[in-house]
Structures are given as structure tokens and as C-alpha cells.
Amino acid sequence: MSESVKKPILEVKDLKVHFPIKSSGGLRKKDAVIRAVDGISFDVYPGETLGIVGESGCGKSTTVRAIAQLTKPTSGQVIFQGKDLCKVSKHELLMARQNIQMIFQDPYASLDPRMTVRSIIAEPLIIYNKRHLLPKELSPLEIETRVEDLMERVGLNKAFKNRYPHEFSGGQRQRIGIARALALNPEVILADEPVSALDVSIQAQILNLLRELQKELGLTFLFIAHDLAVIQYISDKVCVMYLGKIVETSESVELYSNPVHPYTKALLSAAPIPDPEVERKRRRIILTGDVPSPDKEHVGCYFYDRCPNKMDKCKNHIPPMFTVGPHHNCACWQLEEKFPLAESEK
Amino acid sequence: MIDKNSKVILDVKGLKTYFKTDAGIVKAVDGIDFTVHQGETLGIVGESGCGKSVTNLSVMRLIQSPPGKTVAGEVMFQGTDLLKISEAEMRNVRGNKISMIFQDPMTSLNPFLKISTQMIETIRLHEKNVSKAEALSRSIEMLKKVGIPGAEKRIFCYPHQFSGGMRQRVMIAMALSCNANLLIADEPTTALDVTIQAQILELIQKVNVEMKTAVILITHDLGVVAGMCDNVCVMYAGKIVEKAPTDKIYKFPAHPYTEGLIQSVPRMDKSGEKGKLFSIEGQPPNVIDLPPCCAFHPRCHKAIEGLCSRCNPPTHMLDEDHEVTCWLYGTDQEKSAALKEADARQASKEASK
Numbered sequence: 001m002s003e004s005v006k007k008p009i010l011e012v013k014d015l016k017v018h019f020p021i022k023s024s025g026g027l028r029k030k031d032a033v034i035r036a037v038d039g040i041s042f043d044v045y046p047g048e049t050l051g052i053v054g055e056s057g058c059g060k061s062t063t064v065r066a067i068a069q070l071t072k073p074t075s076g077q078v079i080f081q082g083k084d085l086c087k088v089s090k091h092e093l094l095m096a097r098q099n100i101q102m103i104f105q106d107p108y109a110s111l112d113p114r115m116t117v118r119s120i121i122a123e124p125l126i127i128y129n130k131r132h133l134l135p136k137e138l139s140p141l142e143i144e145t146r147v148e149d150l151m152e153r154v155g156l157n158k159a160f161k162n163r164y165p166h167e168f169s170g171g172q173r174q175r176i177g178i179a180r181a182l183a184l185n186p187e188v189i190l191a192d193e194p195v196s197a198l199d200v201s202i203q204a205q206i207l208n209l210l211r212e213l214q215k216e217l218g219l220t221f222l223f224i225a226h227d228l229a230v231i232q233y234i235s236d237k238v239c240v241m242y243l244g245k246i247v248e249t250s251e252s253v254e255l256y257s258n259p260v261h262p263y264t265k266a267l268l269s270a271a272p273i274p275d276p277e278v279e280r281k282r283r284r285i286i287l288t289g290d291v292p293s294p295d296k297e298h299v300g301c302y303f304y305d306r307c308p309n310k311m312d313k314c315k316n317h318i319p320p321m322f323t324v325g326p327h328h329n330c331a332c333w334q335l336e337e338k339f340p341l342a343e344s345e346k
Numbered sequence: 347m348i349d350k351n352s353k354v355i356l357d358v359k360g361l362k363t364y365f366k367t368d369a370g371i372v373k374a375v376d377g378i379d380f381t382v383h384q385g386e387t388l389g390i391v392g393e394s395g396c397g398k399s400v401t402n403l404s405v406m407r408l409i410q411s412p413p414g415k416t417v418a419g420e421v422m423f424q425g426t427d428l429l430k431i432s433e434a435e436m437r438n439v440r441g442n443k444i445s446m447i448f449q450d451p452m453t454s455l456n457p458f459l460k461i462s463t464q465m466i467e468t469i470r471l472h473e474k475n476v477s478k479a480e481a482l483s484r485s486i487e488m489l490k491k492v493g494i495p496g497a498e499k500r501i502f503c504y505p506h507q508f509s510g511g512m513r514q515r516v517m518i519a520m521a522l523s524c525n526a527n528l529l530i531a532d533e534p535t536t537a538l539d540v541t542i543q544a545q546i547l548e549l550i551q552k553v554n555v556e557m558k559t560a561v562i563l564i565t566h567d568l569g570v571v572a573g574m575c576d577n578v579c580v581m582y583a584g585k586i587v588e589k590a591p592t593d594k595i596y597k598f599p600a601h602p603y604t605e606g607l608i609q610s611v612p613r614m615d616k617s618g619e620k621g622k623l624f625s626i627e628g629q630p631p632n633v634i635d636l637p638p639c640c641a642f643h644p645r646c647h648k649a650i651e652g653l654c655s656r657c658n659p660p661t662h663m664l665d666e667d668h669e670v671t672c673w674l675y676g677t678d679q680e681k682s683a684a685l686k687e688a689d690a691r692q693a694s695k696e697a698s699k
Contacts, residue, residue, distance in 0.1 A: 055539035055540065055541065055542075056539055169629045169630075171629065172629070199393040199394055199566065199630065200393065200566060200568070200607055200610055200611060201393060201606060201607060201610055201625065201626035201630075201645075202629070203610070204610035204611075204612075204623040204624065204625035204626070205625045205626075205627070207612070207623055208622055208623050208625055211622075226539065226540070228540070228614055229569075229611065229612040229613060229614040230612055232612065232614055233612035233623070256614060266541060267540060267541060268614070269544075270540045270541045270543065270544035271540050271569065271614060272543075272547075272567065272569025272570050272572060272573050273569055273572065273573075273613065273614060273615050274568035274569045274571075274572050274596065274608060274611050274613070275572055275596055275613075275615075276572045276573070276592045276593050276596050277593065277596075277597075278572075278615055279569075279572045279573040280573075284544055284548070286541075286544055286545055286548060287541045287544075287545075288545075290509040290511050290512065290542065291509075291539070
């Protein structure tokens with residue numbers, strides 16, 4: 001992919017999402033803030049899959065929700081088609097959402113149990129049709145055929161369109177969710193852990209389907225998962241998040257073969273590999289402690305408490321992104337000597 | 347690790363646990379056999395609903411009845427059949443000799459009681475002559491063993507003050523506090539993050555090696571099994587379809603389901619291979635009123651037409667320790683006999699109509 005020519009379809013710049021928590025009265029009342037996402041930037045290029053990995057509570061889902069403007073970001077920019085979605089009018093946001101659709105994690109909770117499959121998949125079409133936002137007005141019959149096409153496309157029997165979600169298994173429900181996301185012909189799909197609630201054999205079916213759809217429809221994916229193997233399989237580029245920050249970003253192949261950040265290394269070494277021979281030879285980096293609560297403001301490296309190679313500098317200085325290779329950036333002070341920052345970046 | 351001569355501590359034979367529902371009888375566990383040796387780690391793998399948890403709840407006699415009932419089989423633990431002893435005797439086995447770690451560390455501790463209260467209760471319930479102070483110091487020692495920093499203070503905390511990984515550690519500490527001979531871990535790391543998962547697995551492994559505790563590890567994660575277990579049972583629709591040492595099962599998976607499972611997981615260490623993932627088509631079967639044939643045949647890519655859909659597959663030993671239940675390994679004699687039986691069954695059905 002030649003990026004000098006290609007322009008990013010979605011740009012995220014210094015995005016921050018902070019949730020205030022109100023403490024309940026008392027004399028020393030002090031409102032704390034959960035820094036779910038604390039200043040992250042990345043670009044997504046058309047036709048590409050960007051994977052975001054990290055442990056629970058690191059802000060992956062919040063990032064995606066902030067991009068779709070389901071959670072209002074505290075600061076930062078989300079630029080899609082030249083417009084900053086954080087600032088646009090309601091109408092323009094609606095137009096943009098036509099091109100940014102979501103697939104959710106839990107196929108049991110994300111489908112309305114009282115709607116039939118047909119009305120679930122047709123809902124986005126009906127909403128946009130009513131407001132005359134579709135490029136071409138659709139008749140009820142056209143909506144019906146579109147629903148049937150979508151069902152067939154995601155591998156559901158169209159004879160099931162009058163059934164309710166509870167009549168389907170987890171994998172099939174996730175297919176319904178995917179069909180709904182595709183209804184408006186979006187360019188970008190935000191997939192928030194779409195396979196983590198599914199069984200292994202079904203997970204492979206859904207991953208294959210998503211890749212096929214991407215090839216066929218030229219979709220751009222922002223794919224969240226906590227399973228490193230899944231992320232590697234599906235992504236072209238990967239961002240590793242920790243406590244609301246991106247600690248390392250790189251092309252998928254490079255990241256898995258040459259991780260630089262100590263957290264990425266630990267994460268990769270902790271993920272079990274389904275092969276006993278490989279498992280026996282591997283040496284685990286076992287991190288001590290748990291992920292700290294994201295409610296304090298950091299003055300140093302976010303990973304300081306758990307890092308096996310911490311230095312004095314890490315305690316009081318937040319590491320910037322060092323460029324390790326082409327498209328490979330990492331925020332760790334250990335890289336300072338080997339890959340010094342350009343003057344302008346300081 | 348096991349050596350060949352270590353004695354068998356758990357021997358399950360022909361265990362069947364059925365649930366009565368309005369829709370019919372759910373054969374959650376339908377005739378399974380396995381053994382656990384001292385110091386062994388046995389993995390039970392399968393997808394959700396295949397009966398892995400019910401198997402172990404049956405061993406512990408924790409199946410709610412009604413609707414559930416263990417209808418047949420025996421569970422020999424150190425020479426006694428756990429299914430035949432009285433409830434009082436069984437209470438003595440639970441926790442004392444066999445202890446269990448549950449999947450969800452968030453819900454398996456009592457939120458109203460301090461960790462200290464819960465741990466002391468556990469110890470004193472099983473060993474009547476231990477004083478409270480003694481039990482407390484033993485609990486603190488256990489917490490230290492599982493790596494909880496500042497155990498002397500943290501023991502007086504409530505469960506909500508602990509993170510998920512720490513709560514799971516408390517669960518393990520409680521499970522180990524009575525020096526059980528067998529530890530049943532039901533998806534102990536499913537609710538945890540990878541880095542915490544690595545910590546917990548290492549802890550279980552340490553217990554297994556140091557205290558010679560046998561472990562039954564129930565999981566759906568093939569990666570966890572590969573790193574932890576000596577032997578593996580693969581379950582599908584209430585039956586064990588393949589049983590073998592871990593190395594063999596990953597290298598030479600004999601049952602098409604095992605093969606499919608192993609191949610359908612994306613492999614992190616084999617980057618670059620980004621072709622289509624192998625996937626097992628279709629859905630896991632509904633276990634209500636399964637027909638007398640291989641439950642996997644509608645999804646199987648190697649199914650033999652007219653045979654797998656009609657007859658129950660036989661169990662064969664491929665090796666001294668590799669057992670598989672599949673028609674691919676059936677002899678011609680077995681096949682013709684089974685087909686004859688199926689014909690007879692069909693004929694009698696038609697006759698009764």
C-alpha cells in the first residue's frame with residue numbers, strides 16, 4: 001500500500017475521553033475523573049483493517065464509541081471525510097454515521113428481542129429513508145429485497161426473516177448484527193469484540209465472513225479484540241493500548257515478530273499458543289500486579305508500576321512516540337538512545 | 347507431571363447426567379469415562395453446552411435435582427464410589443479431598459463477608475479442632491502463597507476491594523487451604539485478561555507440582571490446554587470423542603472435530619499465513635433427544651454417508667493411550683453389524699407405526 005498517495009479515511013487526533021465520577025458529598029468533596037482514553041492518535045486508511053488490542057479497561061471500547069460519537073469525547077478530533085465529527089451538526093453526524101457502522105460484542109444484548117430479524121436489518125434503511133438521506137428513495141418492496149440480499153450475503157437463510165433473535169444461536173445472531181451494519185452500505189465498520197462471545201468453531205466462521213465482506217465490498221475495519229491471535233489474523237496494522245494510551249503501533253507482521261514495548265512483549269508472551277511443543281519452549285514474561293485504576297493523572301510512563309525494565313526517567317516523564325521503523329512507533333524511554341526524536345518532535 | 351506408576355485417584359465410568367425439561371430430556375453428559383492419576387493435569391475441552399461443567403458438577407454431586415439427575419455410572423475416588431455415599435460423607439469429601447475453583451471470581455465470593463471470615467469458615471468447617479487464630483494465620487499463609495501482597499492486611503478486606511485476578515487468587519487460596527488431593531478448575535481464567543491469566547495458570551501449575559495435587563482443568567481455550575495439561579479429553583454433545591496425551595492430540599488429532607477445533611484457531615506464531623481459516627460449518631447440536639448416531643456428523647467434513655448419520659460410532663484405541671470414537675476407525679465387521687442393527691431399528695419403528 002502506498003500511503004503517500006492514499007489519504008486516510010478516518011483520522012483520530014489526540015482523542016481524550018474522561019468520565020467524571022461524582023463523590024457522594026462529605027467535607028472533602030473532590031470530583032475524580034476516570035481517564036478512559038487519554039490522548040490517542042491514529043489514522044485508518046481505506047480498505048485496511050486496524051486492530052486495537054489491550055486488556056479490559058484499557059479504553060478500547062471507549063475509543064470506538066467516541067469515534068461513532070456515542071460517547072462525546074472530552075477533547076480531540078475525529079476527522080472523517082474532512083469533517084471533525086466532534087463538532088458537526090446533528091444532520092451532518094447522521095450523514096456520517098451512514099458510512100460508519102458498528103458491530104457489537106454481545107450478540108445476545110445488541111438485538112432487540114421484540115423485533116423480527118427483518119425489522120432489525122431494515123431499521124437503519126427505514127430511518128434513513130424517512131429522512132430522505134439515502135441517495136435514492138427506496139420503496140417498501142426494495143427494502144424487502146435489500147433485507148433478503150443482506151441475509152443471504154451473511155449466510156442466513158432468508159426464510160428466517162420473520163423469526164425473533166432468541167430463535168438463533170450466538171453465531172447466527174452475530175450474522176444478523178453484521179447484516180444490520182451493512183444495510184446502509186457503509187465505508188467504515190467499527191467492530192467491538194465481534195467474536196469474543198462466540199465458540200471457537202463459530203469464531204472462525206465469523207472471521208472468515210468478515211474478511212470475505214471486506215474483500216468484496218472494500219470495507220475499512222476498525223477491529224477491537226483482546227485475543228492477540230484474532231487481531232493478528234484480521235489486521236493490517238495494530239495499536240496496543242494500555243490505560244487509555246497507545247503504547248505501540250505497527251504493521252501487524254512487524255509487531256508480532258518484533259515487539260518493542262515491554263508491555264507488548266509481555267502480552268505476546270502471555271498469550272497461550274495451541275501447540276504443546278511450542279508452549280514448552282516459550283519463556284513467559286509474567287507481569288506482576290494488576291492494571292492500575294485509570295483515575296489518577298500520570299506524570300510518568302503509564303506502565304511504570306508493572307514494567308520489568310523501568311528506569312528512573314520513566315517515573316516522572318511521559319514517553320513520547322519514538323519511531324522504531326517504517327510505520328512502527330513505540331512509547332518507551334528505553335528507545336531514546338537508539339531511535340532519538342527529531343528536533344521538531346521535541 | 348505424572349509418572350506411569352502413580353496411582354489412579356479418580357476413575358469415572360459410564361457417567362450419565364440427564365436434565366428433565368419441558369422440551370424433552372437433555373442428555374448433558376451421556377456415558378463418559380476418564381481417569382485422573384495422582385499429580386496429573388487433565389484437560390477437558392469443548393464448546394459451550396458440550397457438558398464439560400456438568401461432568402465435574404456430577405463428580406462433586408452438585409447437580410441440582412430436579413431437574414438434573416445422575417442416572418448411571420460410577421465415580422470412584424480413592425476407592426469409594428462418590429455416587430453411593432451419604433450426603434454427610436459427601437460433604438466431607440467436598441473441599442477436604444476434592445476442591446473446586448469456579449469460573450467467575452466476581453460472583454463466587456460472598457460480597458457481604460470479609461475474606462478472612464470466608465477463609466476461616468472454610469478451614470474450620472473441614473477441620474473442627476482448629477482454633478480461629480490458627481485458621482487465620484493459616485489463611486494468611488495461603489494468601490501469601492498465591493502471591494497477594496500485604497496479605498496480613500488485605501485479608502480483612504471485602505471482595506469488592508480486590509481486582510478480578512486477585513479474587514481468583516483468593517478462590518484458589520481457599521480451594522487449597524484444606525490440602526485437597528484433587529482440584530477441579532472450571533474455566534478458571536476465562537473471565538481474566540491474558541497477563542493475569544498467565545499469572546493464575548502459573549500458580550495452578552505450581553500447586554500441581556509442589557503439592558502433587560491432581561488437577562482437572564475445564565476450558566475452551568486450546569492454548570491453555572497446550573501449556574498446562576498432560577492429557578486431554580475432547581467433549582462434544584455430552585460425549586468424549588477423543589482422549590489422548592496432549593502432544594499426541596495436537597500432533598495427530600484423530601477425530602475430525604478435534605482436528606477442526608485445532609485448525610480453526612488463528613495461530614499467533616504462524617504469521618504470514620493469512621489464508622482462510624478452517625471452520626467447522628454449522629452449529630453445535632441441540633442435545634435434546636439426540637438420535638442414536640454420531641452427534642457431529644452434520645458438521646463433519648469426513649462423514650461417511652449412510653453410516654455416521656445412522657449408527658453410533660465405536661470407540662477404538664489407536665495407541666495404548668489414544669482413544670477415539672469415530673467411524674473413520676471402525677472395522678468393516680463393526681460397520682456391517684451396526685448397519686444391520688440400524689436397519690432392524692428402522693424396521694421395528696415402521697412396524698410399530
